[in-house]
Amino acid sequence: MLKSYLTKSKVHPAPLAVFRIVFGLLMLVALIRFWTNGWIYSLYIEPDFHFKYYGFSWVKGLGNYTYLLYSSCIIAVVGIILGYRYRLSIILFFLLITYSELIDKTTYLNHYYFTSCIAFLLCFLPAAHYFSIDAIQKEKSIDAIPSWMVDGIKLFLCIVYFYAGLAKINSDWLLEAQPLSLWLTSKYDIPLIGEILKYRWVHYAASWSGMLYDVFIPFFLLYPKTRSIAFVFVILFHIMTKIFFPSIGMFPYIMIFGATIFLDVQWHKNQLEFLRKFAAKFSQKFNFLKLKLTKANVLFKPKQYILPLFISFFIIQIFLPFRYLAYPGELFWNEQGYRFSWRVMLMEKKGYTTFKIKDSINQKTFYVDNADFLTPFQERQMSFQPDFILEYAHYLANHFEKQGHQNIQVFADSFVALNGRPSERFIDPSTDLNQEIESFKHKKWVLPLKDEIHGL
């Protein structure tokens, strides 16, 4: 059955074309917003020092050329939207946006990672073989593609939701209503509903419904009879998250518009027909697209390697979020295996970490003012994430060795509070971090959380 699905089942290319256009438009807005908010400068140019993903220290900041990178991204996105030189555009977009994310892991967000993943998948999909400038120019269009090519996108969205839901099945989220209790209480200034956000029952209701939504929405979106109502829920849910948490930026829109891929093929055809009529007002050439809306049975034949590639991608996606099981200790505390796992808005963590530098030759010790080296944003992220703390400790050791100090030892004085618990000492203050090496191994110098969080 699976074999016949993979080889025989086919679907109209309209949903993929709509997805390409929608994704491109979202990226266009996101890029312009990123630029106009001044974040290219403040996140990628201003910092003297960038935190690197393990194994990606070769990715360098580009200074003012970062603007060139983002300009190229925007041009590539326009290519994606129009379906003009699509293959080149999407590959360029994927490489450039991923490169910029790799410059500094301080900026890591699940939806940036999501963006890169989608862009990666789109590199291999025939999203511009239909309803695109490319199709008009080649005077060649298709009207059927293998189902798995559209279903792959759906599967990926389902994984995002489902894993985000599974991550919420823990004692803090469900039994303590944390961190929502902390977050919602402080949203007293939201008009109309702000008044009720201080009540405990609201925190519990929000926590439980958030978990149930994430776990079950993929199934309701997949099942035809519940699809429409599920989509309404998608819209409502993400609007609520945008109201409560304005700082989540583009994420709600990406999820809402991304979920249109689940809608019926007819809906997508209608959108494209609407677009075609609009475009035809400017150029008769676009009427070419109309023809292909009605002609039948030109099936797109994907290259041999794409299906195995997709299968590998999904195997990684399914197992990667569980890598935390390989580490001892509390995931939220140690954050070993936390990223790239769709743990979205899951915890409230605040830290205060300062570094004691000891010149062990002349026994001189002093504390570092983090503001001399890090932006406030970097300092905040560094203060509660062990891999940041280690990387920064090495950077400091290097810096002070260059200044002429010898046999430098670096000790962290670090306190972290998680989900409303009292702050606890986070890093073993007797560990010379300059002697510790970053790796995928368990970081023994992170002191254990004096509490247990149960659940997945």
Place this chain on the structure above:
Amino acid sequence: MKKLISIKVVLLSLILLNCTSDSDTIDVIEETELNIEEQQTEFDRSSMLSFWADSIIIPSINSFYIELNTLNAYATSFTSNPNSGNLNQLRDQWLKTYQKWQHVEMFDIGVAEEIYFKNRINIFPANVQLIENNISNLGFNLDDSYNFAAQGFAGLDYLLFGIAQDDDTIIAKFSNSSLNYDSYLAAIISKMIDLTISVKSDWEGGYRDSFIQSTDNTATSSINNMLNDFVFYFEKGYRANKFGIPAGVFSGGPLPDRIEAYNGEIYSKILALESTTVIENFFNGVSYNDSNITGLSIKNYLDFIENDVSEKLSERINNQLQAGRNKIDQLNTNFKIQIEENNHEMLLTYDAIQSTVILLKVDMLQKLNVSVDYADADGD
């Protein structure tokens, strides 16, 4: 088909929503009567802000202003008639005014922030070289930012205690008008008065009203600004400036010449204790004019958020503040001597204060869900 159109409408309106969501929403200020029973489910932020403005900030500034004028009068007496009695009267008043200043420094908000009030009144140590240059060359402009270290209390500290080894020589220097010490003294005090008038009239003008109405939880709201000022003052103005820097925490060796009121020496502890009181009073909502009167405070705010928690954070903060005070009590009146003779005690005091920093910056700000750095970036 109808359903499909409606989805399109919703999606379109979402795009519009995105375009407008960054702009400010309309404020709805509700004046609610506060009573004690209500405190469990209601917290009147506006009333807390009124208390801060009317019972702490404005009275502190007024009181500082009054002492400054007396300081000015005594300075005139001293310069017109330089003798030991007038010098001591002026020094006493300098200390009194300096103590009042401790009540004002924290409120780095409104005009105070715009004119760098705290940087101009209390940057220490003073730049002695700069002051002597200004005095001998005249033609100085105290509004230039490089002159910030040549004025304010540290400047006065140098003029009244540091220009010579003994009082007779100091008096002699002030007696000789051609040396310009008298006119520089007058210029510094007059500048302090001018700056204070700007801040005072700002609060007495429209600022007070806009201050108490800004109750939202945003980067620019009064509550968040005040919490930031409080935490920043505690960490920088109090912990680092008065203890950490002179004790050598950031330099690898003690720097006794970095204490507050360095030339006066014996006043450093009095000023530090005064500042401790200011911090305790602000946290607990104690009125400036009458310590028996209390109003809504950060402590109440924390207790309101922690109404179902038995071990209150506010209690832990107060205990740790007390632990810090106990350490300070045991220090030498003269921090310079303390640092030179037994810096270890100074470092232990610093550690006790540092523990409070963690409670404030980590625990308190997490409970209140207020950000201190306002890093402008998305989160998820």
